[in-house]
Amino acid sequence: MGWPVLLLLVGLASAAPDWQDSGWGSHATSIISVSNGGPWGDWAWPEMCPEGSYATGVSFKVEPPQGVAGDDTALNGVRLFCSPPGVSGTSSTVESQSGRWGRWSEPRWCPHRGHLVSFALRVQAPRRRLLSDEVAATNARFACSDKHVLEGPGTEQGEWGSWSPLCPGAVCGIQTRQESPGGLQSDDTALNDLRLLCCKK
Template sequence: MKRVAGAKLLLLLLWMTRCGHVGSGGPSGHTSVIEVTNGGPWGDWAWPEMCPDGFFASGFSTKVEPQQGIPGDDTALNGIRLHCARGNAERNTHVVESQSGRWGVWSEPLWCPRGGYLVAFSLRVEAPVTPGDNTAANNLRFRCSDGAELEGPGLAWGEFGDWSDSCPKGVCGLQTKIEPPRGLRDDTALNDVRLFCCSS
């Protein structure tokens, strides 16, 4: 299992290098990837985005489409932004966002208290329903370095899964899995996310 995880990380790093996403926050800027096991099954992994060197993700915001009612098509969670900071004095100076869905509005950032940083996450996902209106990811919550938990203003369908592993030195990047718009068929938008752990 460890060999498979290592191979996945190596392939991801090679992809990042080829696609020009390795820069100040590239392989030297993170040491591992944390994931959850309950992500939605639809869509493809987009590009990764990293905090600048020396910055840690201290807060986050979400893009959520409100409940559409009948006969609307619900997509719930559409996007995640990490708010990178270097101490309290430089909060909100750099925001990173992988691909997001087209629906919804961005929330105000939620910050770890007392200059803390994000270290782990849990995703709220609605299991596939057939027939029915699938939404996949609905919300997420983060654990901060001091143990505080922050929950986004998402929707209530589905269940929160297990917590991811923790980043020893904090989160410094993300990559989202997004289903593109499907026209008149059922849309789900954001299905899953993985986070990158900082190395220093």
């Protein structure tokens, strides 16, 4: 287990009483993350599938490329579709915080009534150059329990990072790191990073 994941697990354990008091994450057992997320913005609230249901599908909020003079934000949000075990279709959706730009894609579903177990992000690394357009997260992939991969319709900017660890059970919640809109003439990045919460099955 890598140090970033270990630290997140420790953080989840220490934060458990607050989450339970607020109704968030009381049935989560661990968090999975990746190491290549963008550096801007703050972690938003986590959102959980109803207890006893798991993420079986996903949708992506993506802003298309804005051209040479435009401000690209690419991936703005991720929405999980939750279902009880063995049930086709959706009982609820969860998404944490999403950016204001772009449109939601049609849902992509795990086949054979499977569930999500891992993810990877495509991220444009910080350029930190004058007049450069920072974008941060541009796309995401999710692995299902049968190893089927659900990939978003994001942009081609940036590089794919390594897959997150596998959930010991199933994905049951989401937390996003979002940079708030900066106003006129600002360089916005929207979604920067992502964490998924795991529950026992």
